[in-house]
Every structure is written in structure tokens, then in C-alpha cells.
Amino acid sequence: MAKKRLFLLTLLQLCSTQSPDFSIPNILIAVSKHAADKVTSSSTVARTTRTTRTTSSYTNTLTDAVTPVNWMPQGIARALGPVSSHIYSVTNKGIDLVQFVKDYREASKNMDAILDIDELIPKYGFRVEIHAVTTKDFYKLTMYRIPGDGRAVFLMHGLLGSADDFVVAGRDSGLAYLLADAGYDVWLGNARGNKHSLSHSTFKPSEAKFWDFSFHEIGLYDLPAMIDYVLHKTNKTTLTYIGHSQGTTAFFVMASEKPEYNQKIHLMIALSPVVFMENVRSPIIRLMSPGTLLTDGFSKSLGQYEFLPDNNFIKVMKLLLCEAGPIAEIVCSNALFLVAGFDYQQLNISNLPVILGHVPSGASIKQFAHYGQGVLSDDFRQFDYGFDANLKRYGVGVPPSYELESVIAPVALFYSESDWLAHPKDVERLLQSLSSVVDMYKVPLQQFNHLDFFMARDVKNLVNNRVLKVMMAL
Structure with missing residues (x-):
């Protein structure tokens, strides 16, 4: 308990200071020192002598952190890569702040921001059904359905997202609405751990065991359970799957x-599509990548396993990445923008309160750690638990890679130039790893980013119309 208090005080002090010592390396050194103290008191971890820099791990990285602690800044430098910090900044430059504040205040009157999704969908004339699905490992998931006579379409959200993502763009632009207009039978999934799927037969969200999952378990258990449920209910043998971000990662896990x-x-x-992570530009994902040291430091020391929008790590990132001012304050109040980026040019200010009212929707810190591991491993592989634990779990010291050659379902890849999580080079690499790609579409707008795929002002014209076209052609 004393260590926990000391760790909290250290972090909070770092969060509140503006001194020269306030820097990412110094913050992480404080975390690594705390982790090192825990390591030296653990005979089990102290016995670990096999280390490798190609394997991000609890045991090996924490053992490295004991001596020397100075490795952390080098790890951060390696993780952040050859990028300038200014590309991450959320600023107010070139924006009419008076008009922005005026428009935002007017938009704040939109009641869609506070309606639950099962209230929001009927508001626009659609029937909605709520379905409960239990996975083989006993997580209880919620699905929403907009019934239709056409082919079943299953939509799966991204990291920190939920079914809400596919309706927040509004009645005329939201993908779920457009699919329903076209006559499809629309099913909206929710992964374990988001606001709609916070139930388990045994564990409670207040327990660490509830949050012991990454995108691996979502692909291995959640997607199969929901897909089987949809096919059973519709009496169909196949469906169309549309995933965004983690919704694509989990799909490739399942298909492999x-x-x-x-x-x-x-x-x-x-x-x-987020599969290969070598060129990822998200600072939060990259800062998770020098090992799972941060996961151990923040989760185990603070007893916090859920990625919460108001946790201390996010507070640090806000101070590092955000300037003072109305737009920065609004944007940086949402953890999702800090993870995935922000595009003011495609921001629908009149719809911003609705977006902020529905996202983010929750996730496990382990999900972020798994993505972070992918940055340094330069591979799409299972979660790294450390050499010894890997031997027990996988039979090998390094986690096995997902076999993308097993993916034979027809795949259409949609990507953009300014995506923080799905870099064009990494998407091109995915293309080369798959044998069944039927369409490759790059959004024709330079600044289009990761979140724009479901919330952009022009998402209907730039993305969703193309989605419908591909679906009708196949």
C-alpha cells in the first residue's frame, strides 16, 4: 500500500508540474523505478536470466529495468521512431475560435448526445432489437439489430468503441443507417469490456480477471459467438462482416x-485495418511498446486494469500533446482522440457533442499493451507473457504469429494517408500477406484519419458509398 501511494504521488506530481523535469522519459523512469522495486522483491522474476529485446515481456523487460533504469528513455526513443512531436499536437491555429465556440454551444443542445443507442435508432424511424450473446469463456455481450429483409451484415467497432460508432455520424451518414436504408439486415456487435458488454458469469468489472483480455480473446471468442448467433437467428450460412480498427484486428485473429x-x-x-504496427503514429500506442512495463506499472500498482478516459496516464498525455484553448480543451477531453488522432477539417462541429456523448466506450489496458507489443516485434502475433510464461502457454519462448495465409474469405481493404494506427505502408504489407483481397481503396483525401472512417463530415461520400458499392458488386 505504501508503494502504491508513493507511485500515485510521484505520478500526480509529474502531472501537475511544468518544470523542465516534466518529460516522457522522466515520467517513464519514475514508472520503471517503481517496477524495478517490485522486481527485486520477487524471487520468481529475479531468477529470469534469459532476456531478449525482440520479445516484449513482463518478466524480461522488468528485469532489464532493474539495471539500468536508463534503458527506458532509449526504449521510448526507439518506440516513437523518426517522428516529430509537432505532428501529434492538437492546436487552435488557423481556426476561428469565436465561431467554433458558438457553433459548439449551439450543437450541445442536440439530445442525441445523451440518448442510448436503443433510443437513438428508433428516433430516426428504424426498429431496433437487443440481443444477448454468451461466449465460450462466459462473457455476456450485447448486440443491436436493425431488422431487414436483405443479407445479414455484421458491424464490429474499433478500440475504445462500441456499436454506437456506426450511428454517431447521424441519420444521413451513419453506416448502420445507410445499410438499413439499402435493405440489409444490420447487426451491431459489442466486444467484451465496452459499455454495452460489462458482464461475465463469474467475474465482475471491479475484478482484475474480468479485464484479462486483449484483441486475441475478442477474435477467438467474441466474434465467433456473435457470428454464430447472427447466422442462427437469420437462418443463413454466410454474412458480410464490416470491421473498423480493432474490429479488423480481431477478425484476422479469428480467421487465422x-x-x-x-x-x-x-x-x-x-x-x-490494424494488423502490422511498424509505422503506427499513435503516441499512446508507441509509448506502450517498449515492453509491458507500463502495463505492469499502471495496472498492478494502481489496481486499475480498465483503460479509463480520466486515468493519470491520459492526464499526462493531455498535458504533453494539447495546447490551451477551446478546441484543444474539447478535443483533448476525449481519450479516443489522443489515441487515434484528430482531423479538424473533417470534424462536423454540429455533431461533435453527439460524438463526445457516445465515445469512448471502454477497453482493457491489455488491449493497448498487445498493440504496443506489435510495434517493437514488427509482427502480428499472440500476446507476449515473457519467455518462461510463453513456454508454458505456447510451448515456445516467443509468441506464435497469426497465420494470415489461413485467411481465405474475400477481403476489401479501406485505408487513408493520415491514419495514426493503420499506416499506408503497414496496410500495403497486409495486402501482400493476404491471398483473397478483392478491393483496395485509399480514401482520396490527404488528411483523412483513423476516426474519420466513422465520424467524418464527408464519411458518406468518401467511405460509406464505396462500402455499399463493393457490397453490391460481390
């Missing part, structure tokens, strides 16, 4: 680990 599910997919549309 459970190849029989390829036969259940008529078409998979990957919006901003």
Missing part, C-alpha cells in the same frame, strides 16, 4: 485461429 469461420464470411470489409 479458427479458419473454419472463413466459410461463414461472404465478404469482409476492413475499414482502417
Whole structure:
């Protein structure tokens, strides 16, 4: 308890200071020192002598952190890569702040911001159904359905997202609404750990075991359970799968680990596919990548396993990345923008309160750690628990890679130039790793980013119309 208090005081002090010592390396050194104290008191971890820099791990990285602690700034430098800090800044430059504040205040009157999704969908004339699905490992998931006579379409959200993502763009632009207008039978999934799926047969969200999952478990358990449920309810043998961000990651996990599910997919549309992470530009994901040291430091020391919008790590990132001012204050109040980026030119100010009212929706810190591991490993592979734990779990010291050659379902890849999480080079690499790509579409707008795929002002014309076109062609 004393260590926990000391760790909190250290972090809070760093969060509140503007001194020269306020820097990412110094923050992480404080975290690594705390982790090192824990390591030296653990005979189990202290016995670990096999270390490798190619394997991000709890045990090995923490052992390295004991001596020397100075490795952390080098790890951060390696993780951040050859990028300038200014590309991450959320600023007020070139923006009419008076007009922005006026428009935002007017938009704040929109009641859609406070309506639950099962209230929001009927408001625009659609029927909505709520369905409960239990996974093989006993997580209880919620699905929403907009019934239609056409082919079943299953939409899966991204990291920190939920089913809400596919309706927040509004009645005329939201992908779920457009699909329903076209006559499709629309199913909206929710991964374990988001606001709609916070239940388990045994564990409670207040328990660490509830949050012991990454995108691996979402792909291995959540997606198969929901897909089987949809096919059973609709009496169909296949469906169209549309995923955004983590919704694509989890799909490729499922299609690799459970190849029989390829036969259940008529078409998979990957919006901003996140698989290979070498060129990822998200500062938060990159800062997680020098090992799972941060996961251990923040989660185990603070007893916090859920990625919360108001946690201390996010407070630090806000101070580092955000300038003072109305737009920065509004944007940086939302953890999702800090993770995935921000595009003012495509921001629909009149719809911003609705977006902020529905996202983010929750996630496990382990999900971020898994993505962070992918940055340094330069591979798409299972979670790294450390050499010894990997031997017990996988039979090898390094986590096995997902076998993308097993993915044979037809895949359409949608990507953009300014995506913080799905860099064009990494998407090109994914293209080369798949044998069944039927369409490759780059959004024709330079600044289009990761979140724009579901919330951009012009998302209907730039993305969703193309989605419908591909679906009708196949």
C-alpha cells in the first residue's frame, strides 16, 4: 500500500508540474523505478536470466529495468521512431475560435448526445432489437439489430468503441443507417469490456480477471459467438462482416485461429485495418511498446486494469500533446482522440457533442499493451507473457504469429494517408500477406484519419458509398 501511494504521488506530481523535469522519459523512469522495486522483491522474476529485446515481456523487460533504469528513455526513443512531436499536437491555429465556440454551444443542445443507442435508432424511424450473446469463456455481450429483409451484415467497432460508432455520424451518414436504408439486415456487435458488454458469469468489472483480455480473446471468442448467433437467428450460412480498427484486428485473429469461420464470411470489409504496427503514429500506442512495463506499472500498482478516459496516464498525455484553448480543451477531453488522432477539417462541429456523448466506450489496458507489443516485434502475433510464461502457454519462448495465409474469405481493404494506427505502408504489407483481397481503396483525401472512417463530415461520400458499392458488386 505504501508503494502504491508513493507511485500515485510521484505520478500526480509529474502531472501537475511544468518544470523542465516534466518529460516522457522522466515520467517513464519514475514508472520503471517503481517496477524495478517490485522486481527485486520477487524471487520468481529475479531468477529470469534469459532476456531478449525482440520479445516484449513482463518478466524480461522488468528485469532489464532493474539495471539500468536508463534503458527506458532509449526504449521510448526507439518506440516513437523518426517522428516529430509537432505532428501529434492538437492546436487552435488557423481556426476561428469565436465561431467554433458558438457553433459548439449551439450543437450541445442536440439530445442525441445523451440518448442510448436503443433510443437513438428508433428516433430516426428504424426498429431496433437487443440481443444477448454468451461466449465460450462466459462473457455476456450485447448486440443491436436493425431488422431487414436483405443479407445479414455484421458491424464490429474499433478500440475504445462500441456499436454506437456506426450511428454517431447521424441519420444521413451513419453506416448502420445507410445499410438499413439499402435493405440489409444490420447487426451491431459489442466486444467484451465496452459499455454495452460489462458482464461475465463469474467475474465482475471491479475484478482484475474480468479485464484479462486483449484483441486475441475478442477474435477467438467474441466474434465467433456473435457470428454464430447472427447466422442462427437469420437462418443463413454466410454474412458480410464490416470491421473498423480493432474490429479488423480481431477478425484476422479469428480467421487465422479458427479458419473454419472463413466459410461463414461472404465478404469482409476492413475499414482502417490494424494488423502490422511498424509505422503506427499513435503516441499512446508507441509509448506502450517498449515492453509491458507500463502495463505492469499502471495496472498492478494502481489496481486499475480498465483503460479509463480520466486515468493519470491520459492526464499526462493531455498535458504533453494539447495546447490551451477551446478546441484543444474539447478535443483533448476525449481519450479516443489522443489515441487515434484528430482531423479538424473533417470534424462536423454540429455533431461533435453527439460524438463526445457516445465515445469512448471502454477497453482493457491489455488491449493497448498487445498493440504496443506489435510495434517493437514488427509482427502480428499472440500476446507476449515473457519467455518462461510463453513456454508454458505456447510451448515456445516467443509468441506464435497469426497465420494470415489461413485467411481465405474475400477481403476489401479501406485505408487513408493520415491514419495514426493503420499506416499506408503497414496496410500495403497486409495486402501482400493476404491471398483473397478483392478491393483496395485509399480514401482520396490527404488528411483523412483513423476516426474519420466513422465520424467524418464527408464519411458518406468518401467511405460509406464505396462500402455499399463493393457490397453490391460481390
